[in-house]
Amino acid sequence: MAANPMSQFDVYRIGPEIKVGAFDISFTNASLFMIISTVSILLVFNLGSKRNSVLPNKMQLLAELSYTFVAKMISDTAGSKAKPYFAFIFSLFMFVLFCNMFGMIPYTFTVTSHIIVTFILASFIFIGVTIIGFIKHGFSYLKLFVPSGVPAVLLPLIVVIEIISYLSRPISLSVRLFANMMAGHTMMKVFGGFVISLGLVGGWLPLSFSVALTGLEILVAFLQAYVFAILTCIYLNDALNLHH
Amino acid sequence: MIKKIFFQSIFFSFLFFKEAFAAESGGMPQLNPEFWISQIFWLILTFGTMYVVLSKFILPKISNNLESRKSQILENIEAAEKQREDSEAKLREYDEVLLKSKSEAKTMFNQTRERALKDIMAKKEVLDKQIDDEINKAEKEIEVLRASAPDKINKIAIETSSELLEKLISSGVNRSSISAIVDDLSKRNGDKYYGN
Numbered sequence: 395m396a397a398n399p400m401s402q403f404d405v406y407r408i409g410p411e412i413k414v415g416a417f418d419i420s421f422t423n424a425s426l427f428m429i430i431s432t433v434s435i436l437l438v439f440n441l442g443s444k445r446n447s448v449l450p451n452k453m454q455l456l457a458e459l460s461y462t463f464v465a466k467m468i469s470d471t472a473g474s475k476a477k478p479y480f481a482f483i484f485s486l487f488m489f490v491l492f493c494n495m496f497g498m499i500p501y502t503f504t505v506t507s508h509i510i511v512t513f514i515l516a517s518f519i520f521i522g523v524t525i526i527g528f529i530k531h532g533f534s535y536l537k538l539f540v541p542s543g544v545p546a547v548l549l550p551l552i553v554v555i556e557i558i559s560y561l562s563r564p565i566s567l568s569v570r571l572f573a574n575m576m577a578g579h580t581m582m583k584v585f586g587g588f589v590i591s592l593g594l595v596g597g598w599l600p601l602s603f604s605v606a607l608t609g610l611e612i613l614v615a616f617l618q619a620y621v622f623a624i625l626t627c628i629y630l631n632d633a634l635n636l637h638h
Numbered sequence: 639m640i641k642k643i644f645f646q647s648i649f650f651s652f653l654f655f656k657e658a659f660a661a662e663s664g665g666m667p668q669l670n671p672e673f674w675i676s677q678i679f680w681l682i683l684t685f686g687t688m689y690v691v692l693s694k695f696i697l698p699k700i701s702n703n704l705e706s707r708k709s710q711i712l713e714n715i716e717a718a719e720k721q722r723e724d725s726e727a728k729l730r731e732y733d734e735v736l737l738k739s740k741s742e743a744k745t746m747f748n749q750t751r752e753r754a755l756k757d758i759m760a761k762k763e764v765l766d767k768q769i770d771d772e773i774n775k776a777e778k779e780i781e782v783l784r785a786s787a788p789d790k791i792n793k794i795a796i797e798t799s800s801e802l803l804e805k806l807i808s809s810g811v812n813r814s815s816i817s818a819i820v821d822d823l824s825k826r827n828g829d830k831y832y833g834n
Binding site for chain 2: 400401403404405407417418419420421422424425428429431432435436439440442443446448454457458461462480481482484485488489505507508509510511514515572576
């Protein structure tokens with residue numbers, strides 16, 4: 395491992411270069427960790443749903459608790475209309491959570507620390523939510539940008555602000571996750587470097603800091619997955635129940 | 639700009655790894671578009687596969703499991719409720735039976751007691767009558783005996799005294815005068831002994 399704290403985010407090819415037309419879709423370490431995450435998610439939830447006993451075992455309990463956790467989150471924020479999108483939000487939450495958590499293992503790669511990955515997820519959510527909004531409400535979905543009870547003088551300004559805030563949703567969503575992941579991992583790497591450079595004499599302070607940071611980062615890994623999923627639910631709520 | 643942010647973020651470590659950094663270009667690998675297409679492709683592939691498998695196979699199963707558990711628990715609760723009601727009804731029935739048998743036993747006991755008492759009374763009456771009869775008979779006998787007793791005593795006394803006198807005097811004795819004296823004495827003493 396290189397000493398550069400940013401080198402942990404390097405993407406490199408594993409195996410041969412695969413090209414489809416002009417596009418390079420080679421298998422990389424990012425792809426590897428995406429596959430590891432999805433396979434472990436499928437494994438965990440497959441094991442958790444295999445047997446249906448009244449008294450659940452650990453795996454079943456884990457799967458069912460996650461299921462009820464996400465279901466409650468969706469019904470709390472987006473109401474019962476969001477039920478058809480449960481599977482998507484569940485997959486999204488689990489994918490982000492598992493990618494974040496696998497990134498916490500030393501020498502691994504954090505898929506969600508790459509802006510392109512989070513941006514693709516966020517823009518998919520953004521486009522999907524916008525389409526759902528227009529399908530459900532037609533052109534009256536544009537009322538989202540015109541809040542009720544605003545003085546007519548302020549209305550042009552408010553509409554512009556609302557449109558900008560709406561359009562910046564994919565950016566804020568993707569950058570929030572990406573920046574949190576990158577900053578946390580960089581910081582841990584930096585403190586790890588301090589431990590080495592200060593050695594046996596002074597290395598203990600950054601080491602203890604590193605330990606504390608690891609705990610914090612695990613919290614952040616969960617929290618960011620949760621925030622990502624709950625913001626998706628809120629956007630979906632805007633599209634399903636036009637409240638403005 | 640990005641370079642600046644980067645260097646600020648790693649400012650401290652930069653002090654210790656000057657040589658190491660000198661060789662590297664620095665910058666965020668995230669902004670290197672070399673593998674963007676690859677990442678997008680693999681993201682869509684893996685996430686899409688996961689979504690399909692989860693939504694088609696796994697999540698319905700989990701939801702089914704949860705539902706079946708819920709319904710099973712509800713069923714069990716219902717069954718338990720029913721059994722409880724049944725047992726309560728049985729308990730009531732049992733109480734009734736117990737009460738009834740208790741009262742029956744009471745009446746039976748009372749009846750037998752009365753019967754036994756009656757029996758005892760009847761037997762007692764019969765016995766009493768017998769005893770009374772016996773007592774009467776005995777009293778009568780005593781009465782007869784008592785009535786005849788002074789006469790016999792008088793006779794014995796007369797005979798004894800006349801014989802005594804004959805021996806003493808060695809001649810005939812007027813019996814009638816002796817009996818008059820004995821009667822007189824026995825009357826006086828009989829009052830003392832018999833009280834009549």
